[in-house]
Amino acid sequence: MDQKDINEGSKDGARNEEKTAESGTDPKNGFLRIKKFHFAMLLFFLVFLTAGITTFALAFGEDKPAVKVIREREEFAKLYDAYDTIKNDYYEDVDQEKLINGAIDGMLEALDDPYSDYMSKEDAKSFHQSLSSSFEGIGAEIQERDGHIVIVTPLKGSPAEKAGLKPEDRIMSVDGKSLQGKSSTEAVALIRGKKGTDVKLSILRHGAQQPVDITITRDTIPIETVYGEMLEDGIAKVQITNFSEKTAAELVDVLNDMQEKGMKGLILDVRQNPGGLLDQAVKISSLFVPEGKVLFKVEDRQGNVEEFASENKNNHNIPLVVVIDKGSASASEILAGAVSESANVPLVGEKSFGKGTVQRAEDFSDGSNMKFTTEKWLTPEGNWIHKKGIKPDYEVSLPDYASLPFIDPENELKVSSASEQVKAAQKMLKALGYNPGREDGYYDEKTKEAVKAFQQDKKLEGTGTLKGSSTIELMNALREKIEKDDPQIQKAIEVLKKEIK
Incomplete structure (x- = not known):
């Protein structure tokens, strides 16, 4: 994991939103490793190379080499046949690039994994913009779940939060266009837009009989991710809304300010936090976990496990409690798991979201992108919280x-x-x-x-x-x-x- 790793949600802007991240998450949360490669050009090269060799062999009466080249990857024979048949026999001219993109999209869809998808050039551009610390949209982490787009969490101070959107709300349509069967990336493309423009969402809340139309004005989502305040008896409450580029530095500044105000104990609030950049989660967890203690582990398909430990020698020894809920996902869960299992920090609230897989994003040479799951991440004690979440030590629900x-x-x-x-x-x-x-x-x-x-x-x-x-x-x-x-x-x-x- 020496490349740029991120713990990314399907959210608008700062996370792939509406995408969450949204997304919260979209709202899809997870680790992402980004690098460029030329798969699309390679695919074109293979198609034309095999076609050229076949033509040459037929012309000069020797077809064995051509057959050998085509069959070196036997599993692609059916794909080539389908491509050639459609290209040659479909009743209208077809867009060659669209066919190939569709094939890649289909492979990722076949994984039946909500955290793996193909992004067009436009979607990939939005995705990369989402890694910055500011964006325009409604500010909600979303996720595709069982064919539906569900909100993981709205971001603090965002138009989505102000409009009353809640975790588990289902987005039925956007400006009258149904989201049934669409991916979170496709939903993001419909929901995101320029500051000052309106978007109408049809929202179905759990327990409600009919969806409600909500018109939200898009805005620049606040880039501030850490909010601190002194409560009573020297207790400070610090909320982290997501893990973006400067969150760790923001947190240090806020903690220093709280200490100057007489902080004796700290409540770290990561409720409705959909995640974000992995390096920020590591830096923040290291503030509260002793040096050398495990923060989390990563396990690949072969069962190989890599541990990631705290590297911070200047830990905060102040008494700490972390508050989580069902909107706390991915990087938030890494933090919760790290402080709970490696520093005996009590957790309060509700069971977290449950996102325990690692994604890698790879760019094609044409600017498009695909994101797919590569590994699991585990808590310090080796627990896989995927689809289970982290259970707090003190379970407390909000009122109905x-x-x-x-x-x-x-x-x-x-x-x-x-x-x-x-x-x-x-x-x-x-x-x-x-x-x-x-x-x-x-x-x-x-x-x-x-x-x-x-x-x-x-x-x-x-x-x-x-x-x-x-x-x-x-x-x-x-x-x-x-x-x-x-x-x-x-x-x-x-x-x-x-x-x-």
């Missing part, structure tokens, strides 16, 4: 209202309305202390009065109807409550206080 579906601000909810959107609004009102009288999705006079009370408290027009700014303010108020009353952080504080004593 934290996963309520998005309410479309363009819809007008009023007396006599009946829908899943009304039900969500009623549950939000109740969570915020406004009694709607019922939670069955029927908008009656009691619900109207609850809405009016909320509007008055927020200095909005007291219409008793939910639409536009009232709907947005309701969802924002709920998000603020979730952050303020966060039971996972409260548990982390409780655990840290015992460690500090």
